[in-house]
Amino acid sequence: MALRAGVVVTGTEVLAGRVSDQNGPWVSQRLLEMGVDVAHITVCGDRPDDMTAQLQFLADQRVDLIVTTGGLGPTADDLTVATVAALYGLDLRLDAELERRIDSIVQRWRGRLSSAADSEPLRAGIRKQAMVPDGAYSISPTGTAPGVAIAANESGTLPTVLILPGPPRELQAMWHEALESAPIARVLLRRADVRQETIRAYGLSEADLAATLRTAEQDVSGFGELEITTCLRLGELEMVTRFAESAAADYDNLASIVDRRHGSKIFSTDGSTIDDIVALRLSGKRIATAESCTGGMIAARLTDRAGSSAYVIGAVVSYANEAKTGLLDVPADIIDEHGAVSEPVAASMAEGALNRVGVDIAISTSGIAGPGGGTELKPVGTVCFGIAVAGRATVARTLRLPGDRASVRALSTTAAMHMLAEALESEG
Amino acid sequence: MALRAGVVVTGTEVLAGRVSDQNGPWVSQRLLEMGVDVAHITVCGDRPDDMTAQLQFLADQRVDLIVTTGGLGPTADDLTVATVAALYGLDLRLDAELERRIDSIVQRWRGRLSSAADSEPLRAGIRKQAMVPDGAYSISPTGTAPGVAIAANESGTLPTVLILPGPPRELQAMWHEALESAPIARVLLRRADVRQETIRAYGLSEADLAATLRTAEQDVSGFGELEITTCLRLGELEMVTRFAESAAADYDNLASIVDRRHGSKIFSTDGSTIDDIVALRLSGKRIATAESCTGGMIAARLTDRAGSSAYVIGAVVSYANEAKTGLLDVPADIIDEHGAVSEPVAASMAEGALNRVGVDIAISTSGIAGPGGGTELKPVGTVCFGIAVAGRATVARTLRLPGDRASVRALSTTAAMHMLAEALESEG
Numbered sequence: 001m002a003l004r005a006g007v008v009v010t011g012t013e014v015l016a017g018r019v020s021d022q023n024g025p026w027v028s029q030r031l032l033e034m035g036v037d038v039a040h041i042t043v044c045g046d047r048p049d050d051m052t053a054q055l056q057f058l059a060d061q062r063v064d065l066i067v068t069t070g071g072l073g074p075t076a077d078d079l080t081v082a083t084v085a086a087l088y089g090l091d092l093r094l095d096a097e098l099e100r101r102i103d104s105i106v107q108r109w110r111g112r113l114s115s116a117a118d119s120e121p122l123r124a125g126i127r128k129q130a131m132v133p134d135g136a137y138s139i140s141p142t143g144t145a146p147g148v149a150i151a152a153n154e155s156g157t158l159p160t161v162l163i164l165p166g167p168p169r170e171l172q173a174m175w176h177e178a179l180e181s182a183p184i185a186r187v188l189l190r191r192a193d194v195r196q197e198t199i200r201a202y203g204l205s206e207a208d209l210a211a212t213l214r215t216a217e218q219d220v221s222g223f224g225e226l227e228i229t230t231c232l233r234l235g236e237l238e239m240v241t242r243f244a245e246s247a248a249a250d251y252d253n254l255a256s257i258v259d260r261r262h263g264s265k266i267f268s269t270d271g272s273t274i275d276d277i278v279a280l281r282l283s284g285k286r287i288a289t290a291e292s293c294t295g296g297m298i299a300a301r302l303t304d305r306a307g308s309s310a311y312v313i314g315a316v317v318s319y320a321n322e323a324k325t326g327l328l329d330v331p332a333d334i335i336d337e338h339g340a341v342s343e344p345v346a347a348s349m350a351e352g353a354l355n356r357v358g359v360d361i362a363i364s365t366s367g368i369a370g371p372g373g374g375t376e377l378k379p380v381g382t383v384c385f386g387i388a389v390a391g392r393a394t395v396a397r398t399l400r401l402p403g404d405r406a407s408v409r410a411l412s413t414t415a416a417m418h419m420l421a422e423a424l425e426s427e428g
Numbered sequence: 429m430a431l432r433a434g435v436v437v438t439g440t441e442v443l444a445g446r447v448s449d450q451n452g453p454w455v456s457q458r459l460l461e462m463g464v465d466v467a468h469i470t471v472c473g474d475r476p477d478d479m480t481a482q483l484q485f486l487a488d489q490r491v492d493l494i495v496t497t498g499g500l501g502p503t504a505d506d507l508t509v510a511t512v513a514a515l516y517g518l519d520l521r522l523d524a525e526l527e528r529r530i531d532s533i534v535q536r537w538r539g540r541l542s543s544a545a546d547s548e549p550l551r552a553g554i555r556k557q558a559m560v561p562d563g564a565y566s567i568s569p570t571g572t573a574p575g576v577a578i579a580a581n582e583s584g585t586l587p588t589v590l591i592l593p594g595p596p597r598e599l600q601a602m603w604h605e606a607l608e609s610a611p612i613a614r615v616l617l618r619r620a621d622v623r624q625e626t627i628r629a630y631g632l633s634e635a636d637l638a639a640t641l642r643t644a645e646q647d648v649s650g651f652g653e654l655e656i657t658t659c660l661r662l663g664e665l666e667m668v669t670r671f672a673e674s675a676a677a678d679y680d681n682l683a684s685i686v687d688r689r690h691g692s693k694i695f696s697t698d699g700s701t702i703d704d705i706v707a708l709r710l711s712g713k714r715i716a717t718a719e720s721c722t723g724g725m726i727a728a729r730l731t732d733r734a735g736s737s738a739y740v741i742g743a744v745v746s747y748a749n750e751a752k753t754g755l756l757d758v759p760a761d762i763i764d765e766h767g768a769v770s771e772p773v774a775a776s777m778a779e780g781a782l783n784r785v786g787v788d789i790a791i792s793t794s795g796i797a798g799p800g801g802g803t804e805l806k807p808v809g810t811v812c813f814g815i816a817v818a819g820r821a822t823v824a825r826t827l828r829l830p831g832d833r834a835s836v837r838a839l840s841t842t843a844a845m846h847m848l849a850e851a852l853e854s855e856g
Contacts, residue, residue: 013659015469016460017453018668024471025445032444039478041443041471043452046657050467050489057485061478075638077657121642122635169831207550210503214549229474229505231441240446289724289745295731296717296724299745303723306799306833314751316744317717317727323742323785327755357751371734403597405734 002192003036003065006058010070010080011166012045022168023069030175031067032242035194039063046077048086055087059158065187066159070166072145074125080163081131081148088150088158090133098138098146099130105144137181141165142173151183160187192244197251199239199258200268202418206232209239209262216257222250234414236274267421274417275305281424282311288357289315289416290328290349292340293367293383297413314357318349324366328352341366343384343396350386351394361423362388363416367401369408383412387423395423430620431464431493434486438498438508439594440473450596451497458603459495460670463622467491474505476514483515487586493615494587498594500573502553508591509559509576516578516586518561526566526574527558533572565609569593570601579611588615620672625679627667627686628696630846634660637667637690644685650678662842664702695849702845703733709852710739716785717743717844718756718777720768721795721811725841742785746777752794756780769794771812771824778814779822789851790816791844795829797836811840815851823851 007027013019024041031038039061042054051071058066071080085092103126129145132138139147148163160183164171178184201209209230217223225247230239239258243251259266267274289298299315302308316327321340324330330348338344349364367383374380381401388394397419401411435455441447452469459466467489470482479499486494499508513520531554557573560566567575576591588611592599606612629637637658645651653675658667667686671679687694695702717726727743730736744755749768752758758776766772777792795811802808809829816822825847829839 012657015466017456019659020448020453025448028445038443043469053489061481121639211549229440231447296727296743299724300728309747313748314746314755315724318742319737320741327742
């Protein structure tokens with residue numbers, strides 16, 4: 001791949017592990033989609049020396065583009081612009097027009113706050129945010145902080161750099177204008193034509209896919225041209241392949257080998273997620289969930305999606321047994337006889353949701369997420385699922401899912417999505 | 429801070445932004461808790477040159493300890509041990525005892541899989557995972573991959589390195605044994621005594637806290653000894669301060685200034701989260717939720733916690749209006765008159781959950797998460813909350829929350845937790 005980039009994520013709270021960084025992954029995905037190879041992501045705190053060291057490291061690695069995120073705020077510990085400018089030997093100058101724009105944004109915000117803060121520090125902060133390195137391009141603020149784009153230096157020892165704000169929404173809103181700024185547009189002209197394809201399977205082990213890939217290595221002539229990564233997450237195995245357009249036939253070859261061996265477990269080859277598939281198949285139908293161990297996670301996941309009100313009618317979280325009987329009409333004697341974590345109870349919960357909420361399909365979970373509550377017969381990780389479809393026999397299944405409480409709950413939620421997709425497909 | 433560490437996260441799927449890294453933050457938090465300063469986190473793909481460059485960068489930065497995560501699997505693209513060994517000039521040798529242990533683990537796992545994979549690649553993978561650099565310490569596998577600890581080289585140009593597996597559960601399970609391995613224990617002896625204190629506030633702006641800190645800079649003599657970071661997340665502002673024990677009085681001084689100015693918004697100074705506080709205050713009580721725009725997220729969050737079955741009885745997600753009337757007895761004419769997103773409906777939902785589920789306290793949400801559905805009077809982000817407590821008047825409130833659908837839902841969930849904490853406190 002011709003064009004290489006590095007991403008510098010700044011923020012002590014990210015470095016300290018208190019906040020999970022969203023910007024590095026987001027920027028990385030956007031760059032890869034455009035055919036820019038991301039070689040390094042580095043995370044540094046609010047210390048100029050460490051940031052300078054990371055910028056210099058990326059320059060030494062001969063990346064063509066550095067994207068930094070964060071450190072553009074009004075306070076003293078936000079020092080990305082000053083640090084980059086110092087490394088590039090550029091003076092900072094006040095952009096008076098920018099200062100006025102930021103000031104009007106801040107004034108608008110302040111109007112909504114009841115604040116006793118004095119205004120001189122505020123003005124100092126605004127002035128700080130309006131400082132632009134000499135010769136750099138300023139990108140319109142989407143919050144209060146403008147972005148900055150700086151071209152590679154003339155000797156070529158320092159690459160083009162794009163400085164973006166830390167709040168993910170501000171960064172994302174700024175992305176398109178940033179790409180069009182002169183220094184960034186110029187470096188992007190040099191990018192190669194790279195394709196990326198994704199195969200997603202559920203219930204396929206990494207070892208089995210690895211074995212298939214070893215075979216394919218012999219059978220696909222241009223295998224070496226394909227950059228393959230596999231990743232297992234919540235039972236879903238994702239295989240992403242990046243390749244130049246010239247290797248497209250080799251990829252097709254590989255994809256058909258994978259499909260021949262594992263087709264029954266593959267659920268997506270066009271980038272769609274299981275959430276996309278479930279949403280598509282729910283079109284024109286009505287759904288409800290009845291959840292115990294997942295505690296509302298399936299409903300939350302279904303309603304995560306814009307437009308889900310077209311098919312999600314409601315959900316009942318019946319965490320206590322009395323809620324299973326009271327809200328979902330699960331007969332108390334079934335609970336007594338089989339236990340709350342059992343296929344008969346899961347089936348009855350799904351039917352209860354189907355009838356009570358009045359929908360076409362309902363899914364239920366009842367399981368032992370742990371850490372307590374496990375027995376020899378029903379250890380932690382035992383989860384029963386029920387699927388009730390109007391006019392069809394209710395189906396129940398039991399899985400034993402590994403890991404701790406969070407893992408069991410997350411795996412259960414994903415398993416439920418796959419069961420829904422399957423049930424909706426067979427229903428046609 | 430005396431001891432500095434760097435973390436190298438490996439994995440193309442992390443670098444490509446397809447997976448959010450959990451290991452960097454986890455390792456960073458553990459190191460900081462022990463008084464080890466984390467200077468850099470770097471992320472690299474499965475390319476030995478890039479990994480070597482990052483390791484060399486950290487060595488050049490004179491860190492005392494490098495922790496790597498990932499790249500210990502059986503496949504060819506897992507190359508952390510070989511890459512580190514090459515940089516340190518150490519040969520790899522097969523640890524036959526380790527090979528037997530991994531083999532028995534894998535055989536046990538294979539028994540549970542129905543796999544057609546051939547076994548020679550499998551054996552090669554096991555052999556690969558049992559290769560240990562000369563003079564290195566092997567750490568017992570918690571999955572199939574052992575960890576490795578390597579002491580700093582004699583000339584001191586390369587620091588001590590701890591190599592850990594990528595699956596978070598395996599890594600975390602290995603941590604304690606890893607700390608006790610000779611090379612790691614030796615380097616940790618040199619760490620300084622560092623304290624970390626956290627103040628959490630809700631509804632306090634970063635600008636207002638920054639203004640307070642500017643004042644404190646004048647009033648607290650040892651202000652410079654305090655390393656302060658602030659971070660705003662879902663309306664919660666967190667201020668974390670790290671300092672040497674000798675600066676404890678300065679911190680106390682600062683903390684009391686912050687408390688004097690913002691005490692009413694501070695909800696935690698002992699590290700507890702709002703989830704901890706709600707759980708504590710729910711002790712001996714029974715709770716239910718009635719959710720529309722949050723779609724089960726509050727229930728999912730409450731039941732995230734081990735032991736929550738002691739107080740969470742159930743929840744109703746009434747996404748459609750018919751579910752609000754059918755499952756929560758919200759009178760249809762209230763919906764007609766005020767709209768589904770209104771305080772009367774939110775109040776009625778909470779009361780419906782209180783009565784139907786039979787609990788002591790119930791919280792409800794009804795809002796416009798977007799992207800569609802907003803009006804001039806009720807724009808996207810308008811969310812109504814209701815809190816019903818047995819024997820008390822039901823309270824309803826409306827917030828206008830910023831951002832996209834995911835943001836509105838997440839902010840609503842956190843707002844609900846704070847309202848719960850408040851209602852439970854005032855109840856005594």
